[in-house]
Amino acid sequence: MGGPRFEPVRAVRAYERVVEQIEEAIEGGTLCPGQRLPSERELMVQFSVSRSTVREALRVLQARGLVRSRPGDPHGAEVLPFSPAALHKSMTTLARVAELSLAELVQFRMVLDSSAILLAARLRTDEQLAEMDTAVIRMRAAVEAGGDDFGACDVAFHDAVARASGNKLIQICTDVVRSIVLDLISEKIAGAPDGEALMRQSIRHHEEVIAAVRTGDGPLAARLTRQSMYDYYAGYVPPAERAALRALLE
CATH class of the missing domain: 1.10.10.10 (Winged helix-like DNA-binding domain superfamily/Winged helix DNA-binding domain)
Structure with missing residues (x-):
């Protein structure tokens, strides 16, 4: 029937x-x-x-x-006041049960961070630019000291960019997505044989981005950010899913 x-x-x-x-x-x-x-x-x-x-x-x-x-x-x-903890928990659960793939998370981070840097290039204060400079200086010092604090210094840079964007939701989402992505690939990063070379390459990327922010060239800063994230994360994403990341490159 x-x-x-x-x-x-x-x-x-x-x-x-x-x-x-x-x-x-x-x-x-x-x-x-x-x-x-x-x-x-x-x-x-x-x-x-x-x-x-x-x-x-x-x-x-x-x-x-x-x-x-x-x-x-x-x-x-x-x-209680709103806390990003609930959002973090929900997105982490989605990632853990494979509702969100690593490629989707990285793609979203490329969108968020490039938008944040675009806004920061146009809206940042001199003090916020100085925060970004200081974070990169600390990244360089961390490499010289053995790299243990490099990750924390990198986080400080991206936090400074998110604050300079002036958008609280971007600040919350970038923090949440970044931590989930790093949790998923932390062991692979720690085991990378060319860790120091990757850190130095990351510093060069950050310096190029800051130069674009300093001159107020938001589109260039955003393009550089997407490219640097692709270069850093693509190797951790299954080859069949990398097209989703390349779609954001110019």
């Missing part, structure tokens, strides 16, 4: 409805960071649910980084 095939429906648990309503109140601004939810007892009355249902909902909200609930606290759970 023809016709559509339907899947069994999933019963929605009471605690999920509690979570949905509280999330909507936070997202809609009815509940703001620093405010407290009603007490457990009051939530039981308002939602007409059991104490165990309220506590399960609070556990979920806390796991998502939306509230902080202390056992035995007579007051209601505190609404």
Whole structure:
């Protein structure tokens, strides 16, 4: 017999409805960071649910980084300010279960970082340019000292660029994507036989980018950033997926 095939429906648990309503109140601004939810007892009355249902909902909200609930606290759970930790956790989970490939993550980082440097070239202050210069100087010193601190100095450079872009969402996303990508390939980077040569090449790339930023040439700075990221990461991406990265090159 023809016709559509339907899947069994999933019963929605009471605690999920509690979570949905509280999330909507936070997202809609009815509940703001620093405010407290009603007490457990009051939530039981308002939602007409059991104490165990309220506590399960609070556990979920806390796991998502939306509230902080202390056992035995007579007051209601505190609404927390937005944190990139929740975004980091979600994207890390996606990467771990292969919903996001390394190629997609690297491609997204190429887009983000090149956009950040384009904005930085046009909007940066002299102080922010000096921060980028200082980060590269520290990168060079780290190579001379054995390279242990090179990664941290490189992060400082990209953080300075993200701040100079003036866009908080770019700052958050670049930090999250960078850390996930590095987590995925950290062992391969550590085992690279030509580590020092790669670090020196990275410094040259950074110096070229800073020169473009100094003259306000955003398109050049962005193009150099995409190329340098391709040069650094393409070798870690399966050959069949590298076309996705090359599509961003000019």
